[in-house]
Amino acid sequence: MAKTKIMPPAAGAYAYPLLIKRLLMSGVQHQPDQQIIYADTLRYTYRELEQRVRRLANVLRAAGVQAGDTVALLDWDSHRSLECFFAVPMIGAVLHTVNIRLSPEQVAYTMNHAGDDLVLVHDDFVPLLEQLHGQLGKVKGYLQLTDREAAATSLPVLGEYEALLDAASPEAEFEDFDEQSVATLFYTTGTTGNPKGVYFSHRQLVLHTLNQLGTFAAYDGQPLLRSSDVYMPITPMFHVHAWGVPYTATMLGIKQVYPGRYEPDKLVRLYRDEGVTFSHCVPTLLQMMLDSEQGRHTDFSRWKILLGGSALTHGLARQASERGMLIFSGYGMSETCPLLTLTHLHDEDLALPMCEQVAQRIKTGAPVAMVDLRIVDAAGVEVAHDGESLGEIVVRSPWLTQGYLHEPEKGAELWQDGWLHTGDMGSIDRHGVLEIKDRIKDVIKTGGEWISSLALENLISQHAAVNAVAVVGIPDEHWGERPIALVVCMPGDSLDQVGLEAHLKQFVDSGQINKWAIPRQVHFVADIPKTSVGKINKKLIREMHC
Incomplete structure (x- = not known):
C-alpha cells in the first residue's frame, strides 16, 4: 500500500459527519415555505416538516427507542414515511421499511430477522399484524397510523400517530455520531429462499444523495430533477428508499407529492392537479397509468419518468413517448442503494426525432460518477467494450451494501474478489453505455x-x-431449453401465434435473432404474474408452465 500523508486537524476543528440530518436541514434552509403534499388529505411546508420530524423523534424516544434499536414501518407512500426516513435514523435508530406486499409468513420472518423493537403500522395492515403479533417476540409496542379515525385493534398500541405528534414538543436535539452507523434496513424481494436483509449507513445514504442530485440536475441531456420540478414517487418507499429520491428531493427543497396507495387514476389526477414533472416507477405501473381511464385523456407532455426495476421494452417506451412523456432508464438493485447507471444521451441522440430516440432511451445508460462498473467473463476477465461481448456486471461504489444482515456467507458470495456481483448479464458499447441483456x-x-x-x-x-x-425458458429434452412467451394484448386488439411468428420473422431476416429463438409456445393471457414490487415473476411463470 502506498505511503500517504495525513495531517492532524487544528485544535477545535469540527469533524463534520455525513449524517441524514444534514439533508433535511439543507432543504428547510433553502425552501422553508415549499410544500409537502399527501394525496388529497394533507399539505404542509418544509418548515412544518422539520417540526414534525422533531416531534416524531420525541415520540419515539418516549416510546423507549434508543440508538441502535430497529423501528419497523408499514405504510403506503405518505408524508409519514418521509418523516420516518429522517426522524428514525436521526436519533441513531435503524428504520426497517417492511415490504407490505410479502406473504404474511415472509413479513413475520423479516420483522423477526431484523429484530424490530417498535412498529409503526397503518390501519390497512393492522389486521395482518394482529395475525402475526404472537410470532413477533421482540416487538415492544405499536404506533397506529391512520388517514381517518383509528380502527379498533387488539394490538398493544401506544397511541395514534397524529395525536402523539400533536402532544409532543417540537424541540428536539440530534447529536452527532459515527457516520458509519446503520440508518436503514429492508429486505430483497428475491423469488428463491427467504428475503435477505440489506442495510445502509448514514455516510452511504448521504453520498448516494449527493451523487444523485448532481447526476439528475447537472447534465443538459438529462435534467431530471431541478429546483423548479415537482416530484412524486411511484416506487414504493419500502423498496430501496424509493430509489433514494425522497432524500434528494428534500435536500433540494422542491415540492413533493406523496400519493398513498397506488391507484392509476389517482396517480394521473395528482400528476395533473399538482403539476408533477418528475416521477420514477417500474414499467408495469407506467403501463397501468397509460391504460387507465384518466390516463387515456391526459396530456403527459411535461412528465419526466425514470424507469427501472425491470427491462423497459421498446413498445412501451414508444407508447409513453407518443403520449408526450420524456422517458429515461436507470439501473440498480436493492444491494446498490440503488443508482448505478442512467440514460445518457449525446448531442447527436438529442437531435433525433423522439420516435428515433427510443432505442437509446431504453438502454440502461452509462455508469454515474463514482461507480466503477465492469463486464467480466466466467474467469473474472473484463470483456471488450464493443456492444456485443457479454459478461456479468460487477460494480464498486461508496454506497453499496457491505453484506446481508446476519448472513456472512451470502455476503461473501455477493462480494467475490472485492467486486459486488449483480447476477445480471450485459454489454458495454464504445461510448460506455451499458445494455442489460438478461x-x-x-x-x-x-x-x-x-x-x-x-x-x-x-x-x-x-x-x-x-x-x-x-x-422464459422451460426444459426441453432435445434443445435443453426452449423459450415460451406470455402475451397480453392491447384492449380491443387480438393476436395469435401465427401473427406473432410472422412479426418475429422480420427480425430473423435482419439477423437480430436466430429462427430457433421464435417461441413455439405462446400463451395469450389477461395478466402476467408480478413480484411484490411489480417486476415480472419469471420463477413463477416457469413453475406454471413446466
Whole structure:
C-alpha cells in the first residue's frame, strides 16, 4: 500500500459527519415555505416538516427507542414515511421499511430477522399484524397510523400517530455520531429462499444523495430533477428508499407529492392537479397509468419518468413517448442503494426525432460518477467494450451494501474478489453505455446457444397489438431449453401465434435473432404474474408452465 500523508486537524476543528440530518436541514434552509403534499388529505411546508420530524423523534424516544434499536414501518407512500426516513435514523435508530406486499409468513420472518423493537403500522395492515403479533417476540409496542379515525385493534398500541405528534414538543436535539452507523434496513424481494436483509449507513445514504442530485440536475441531456420540478414517487418507499429520491428531493427543497396507495387514476389526477414533472416507477405501473381511464385523456407532455426495476421494452417506451412523456432508464438493485447507471444521451441522440430516440432511451445508460462498473467473463476477465461481448456486471461504489444482515456467507458470495456481483448479464458499447441483456438465471440456453429473454420481449413488444409480454425458458429434452412467451394484448386488439411468428420473422431476416429463438409456445393471457414490487415473476411463470 502506498505511503500517504495525513495531517492532524487544528485544535477545535469540527469533524463534520455525513449524517441524514444534514439533508433535511439543507432543504428547510433553502425552501422553508415549499410544500409537502399527501394525496388529497394533507399539505404542509418544509418548515412544518422539520417540526414534525422533531416531534416524531420525541415520540419515539418516549416510546423507549434508543440508538441502535430497529423501528419497523408499514405504510403506503405518505408524508409519514418521509418523516420516518429522517426522524428514525436521526436519533441513531435503524428504520426497517417492511415490504407490505410479502406473504404474511415472509413479513413475520423479516420483522423477526431484523429484530424490530417498535412498529409503526397503518390501519390497512393492522389486521395482518394482529395475525402475526404472537410470532413477533421482540416487538415492544405499536404506533397506529391512520388517514381517518383509528380502527379498533387488539394490538398493544401506544397511541395514534397524529395525536402523539400533536402532544409532543417540537424541540428536539440530534447529536452527532459515527457516520458509519446503520440508518436503514429492508429486505430483497428475491423469488428463491427467504428475503435477505440489506442495510445502509448514514455516510452511504448521504453520498448516494449527493451523487444523485448532481447526476439528475447537472447534465443538459438529462435534467431530471431541478429546483423548479415537482416530484412524486411511484416506487414504493419500502423498496430501496424509493430509489433514494425522497432524500434528494428534500435536500433540494422542491415540492413533493406523496400519493398513498397506488391507484392509476389517482396517480394521473395528482400528476395533473399538482403539476408533477418528475416521477420514477417500474414499467408495469407506467403501463397501468397509460391504460387507465384518466390516463387515456391526459396530456403527459411535461412528465419526466425514470424507469427501472425491470427491462423497459421498446413498445412501451414508444407508447409513453407518443403520449408526450420524456422517458429515461436507470439501473440498480436493492444491494446498490440503488443508482448505478442512467440514460445518457449525446448531442447527436438529442437531435433525433423522439420516435428515433427510443432505442437509446431504453438502454440502461452509462455508469454515474463514482461507480466503477465492469463486464467480466466466467474467469473474472473484463470483456471488450464493443456492444456485443457479454459478461456479468460487477460494480464498486461508496454506497453499496457491505453484506446481508446476519448472513456472512451470502455476503461473501455477493462480494467475490472485492467486486459486488449483480447476477445480471450485459454489454458495454464504445461510448460506455451499458445494455442489460438478461439476468444470468433467466438466459435461455437452447441448442448450445444463448437467447436473451429481454431481447425477445423487446422485439415482441414492438407488435402494435402487444400490451405486455414475458419470455422464459422451460426444459426441453432435445434443445435443453426452449423459450415460451406470455402475451397480453392491447384492449380491443387480438393476436395469435401465427401473427406473432410472422412479426418475429422480420427480425430473423435482419439477423437480430436466430429462427430457433421464435417461441413455439405462446400463451395469450389477461395478466402476467408480478413480484411484490411489480417486476415480472419469471420463477413463477416457469413453475406454471413446466
